[in-house]
Amino acid sequence: MTDTQTLLENRPPSLATLFLQRVEATPDAEAYRYPIPPASGEGPDDWQPLTWRETADRVFAIAAGLIDLGVRPEERVALACSTRIEWILTDLGVLCAGAATTTVYPNTNAEETAFILSDSGSRVLIAEDAAQLAKAREQREELPELAHVVVIKDGDATPAEGDPEGWVLSLAELEKRGRALLDERPNVVRECMDALRSDQLATLIYTSGTTGRPKGVRLPHDTWSYMAIVIGNLDGILFPDDVQYLWLPLSHVFGKVLTAGQVYVGHTTAVDGRQDKIIENLPVVRPTYMCAVPRIFEKVYNGVAQRARAGGAAKYKIFRWAVEVARDYAKTSQDNFRRTGTASVPMGLRAKHAVADKLVYAKLREAFGGRLRAAVSGAAALAPEIGYFFAGAGINILEGYGLTETSGPGFLNPVEYRTGTVGKAFPGLEVRVAEDGEILMRGPSIMQGYHGLPELTEQVLESDGWFHTGDIGELSPDGYLTITDRKKDLIKTSGGKYVAPAEVEGQFKAVCPFVSNILVHGADRNYCTALISLDEPTIMDWAREHGLEGKSYAEVVATEEVRELIDGYVRRLNEGLQRWQTIKKFRLLPRDMDVEHGELTPSLKLKRPVVEREYKDLLEDMYAGSRED
Incomplete structure (x- = not known):
């Protein structure tokens, strides 16, 4: 061949x-x-x-x-x-x-x-x-x-x-x-x-x-x-x-x-x-395969979680147990494969996984048509914990990475994939990481330039063909790339600490089944805050079960009950973060962020400047009375 x-x-x-x-x-x-x-x-x-x-x-x-x-x-x-x-x-x-x-x-x-x-x-x-x-x-x-x-x-x-x-x-x-x-x-x-x-x-x-x-x-x-x-x-x-x-x-x-x-x-x-x-x-x-943006997998995960919750305490407990089994199974098999070349798991975990498969995972695979061998996720970062869940449930999500300027993906996980990474570079594509962590790429998939914008082209495309992606990342010794954040999106707090908002946002999506979108804010501030919009079908189902039937979405998210619900997930998030990364305050938005209002791109990426401008008053309110160092 x-x-x-x-x-x-x-x-x-x-x-x-x-x-x-x-x-x-x-x-x-x-x-x-x-x-x-x-x-x-x-x-x-x-x-x-x-x-x-x-x-x-x-x-x-x-x-x-x-x-x-x-x-x-x-x-x-x-x-x-x-x-x-x-x-x-x-x-x-x-x-x-x-x-x-x-x-x-x-x-x-x-x-x-x-x-x-x-x-x-x-x-x-x-x-x-x-x-x-x-x-x-x-x-x-x-x-x-x-x-x-x-x-x-x-x-x-x-x-x-x-x-x-x-x-x-x-x-x-x-x-x-x-x-x-x-x-x-x-x-x-x-x-x-x-x-x-x-x-x-x-x-x-x-x-x-x-x-x-x-x-x-x-x-x-x-x-x-x-x-x-x-x-x-x-x-x-x-x-x-x-x-x-x-x-x-x-x-x-x-x-x-x-x-x-x-x-x-x-x-x-x-x-x-x-x-x-x-x-x-x-x-x-x-x-047998499909490609999607992370938001689709997040919605599927949240929908499954909500249906389990609606089935009663016992069913939801089984679901939560199955989620942890799936994550443990995926992490263990991937770690063992990386170390030994064999995706083995201990017998006890294998037995738990078999039970969880009959109770939960098989139904999830059927929802995807029953033949899905692999799914490719791109355009934004998939929260690793969500990736591990799907991997453990038998739905292999291969993350990739690329930009419009690179004709789409330049990296993709192979069949021996590693959740949390975007895989290895395509053949014929050169990659290096600059001193500041920025990923640079050169090869036949790189654009000729921006149409009619030579000065902007020169800012990102060097004369010898190296393209500056604007993304921060790390390469493993065997060539797997991990994206940390957009270079321009890194937050530096007034205390001098750097925070990668996408990382924190991804972790929150993994712990909170009600979230639709979240923006972490904190540049030049003395602590981080968040603007959170909730998935309307999921939170409205919860509202009906908790005596809030008849209220609109905006009215539901304004209630103390929902604020306390989400506050519990924010506290869970903070337990796994460094002190300077933690979300000290948050606000729930009266509607979801969307493409129509210009807050998301058509590929569902967050337009941070637009959201921060739209909700400037909410952001300022969360810092009112605080001393900005």
Whole structure:
């Protein structure tokens, strides 16, 4: 078998070539499946399959349609759409046409959408529905370069008074134009694909950012070819008969990179970005692997804990016991494997684990569809205690690490994973840790730079190719990376002590089953405080059981009963912290932090400056009367 290094050294210039090779190798294999809701609106979705041959037919029609619209190599085609099959088809179509995809989150407001379209110089916008079309139409006078809007949803491509002729068309019409061009010039798409260069712009991903305007990250074709081959050759991770459940936002690099790995391996991907359907879809799709952000695993953990609590004291006691058994089992097996190469556990612990498996873990695995071999967690840190629980329960969560600027993951845990780390560097990627602890990376997955922002590019990308990630971490002697915190997020108290807020926040999520989001504050203060929002379904269930039925969420979290409940978990957290890390005071927020209010990024990362600005009065109140050293 050809080794990964040889494959990387001989990789094609573009993912488009790998896509063509996949279609030729397994034309009749299932590539994708996607849901079609029932016409009545009631009942289960009908999941439709799509073979690689059928995929290529639509992709080439879209590519030819874009060429017919006048789109030329490296010109930008923006894609404002949720995760659905058409996102993947149109992105591959843009790729094969030699153009470059500009990603736009569908929940981005009209003003910021216009900024991205203008800053990228996008010639065409592929819009999911009438709502996305309306954003472009509202800002059309500010977008002279935007020549066309292609609308995916049937019936929403309706021209309005004032629209230039031909400005709006449907995806079906685009594909019809493409097929007509292919009839005239059968090789028109292949010619574009053959002309692709490895350094040619393929994707412009705008980082949602935790501060300021989003920046366009320039990723050439070579990055996706590299990522596809690396991911596809990771030992024991992906197999041709796998079924992936893909719900992550494809406008985010984490979601998009999964499409590259799948093209190379050729397995089936079930595509449905409706987050409210995840729990319903898992037993239907029965994935063998899936990727998610930590918040999803936290919600599953909290939901299981709450159901156990609702079952009465005895059931909750069994659950708590099973949680500790799972963590002990995972820690012991991982420690033993690291020391001896064998994941052995003592007989007594093995016996406890077998009992807990029948009572708790088996039901949890069934909730994931019963076939989940591994799950990959990324985009933010997963609390180690939650990771150990899932590991002990037989759901292997492989943490990875990367950024938009590195085309997604540069690190991923191998099958012999270590909870609490993000694994080892991908082949072909160089890594070093600077004197201040910052992680630096160099290799074929690193961006070309920020679009139109040479000064910002120079701040993070050295002339010899080393990229400054802005993250603090440590490398073990055998290459496992542990992320400590964002360099800019480290808190220095007025007493001169450093605190990593993400570490404290992660530990709190592991001990408190009611938390949704938490922000630890304390820079230049003489102690740390926290703003905490609770998971609404979980705390409302608790409220009904404790005489608070009929109250709204805001009213429930304002009660003394709930404050005392959470205070107990804060005290438990503090028991395991250094004195200067402890949370001296906290406030419960009247609503959860969310993307809509700008407090979370679309990948559910906390925007600290936004939250601190929004709740400045609450923060100041927690320091009122204290002496700031």
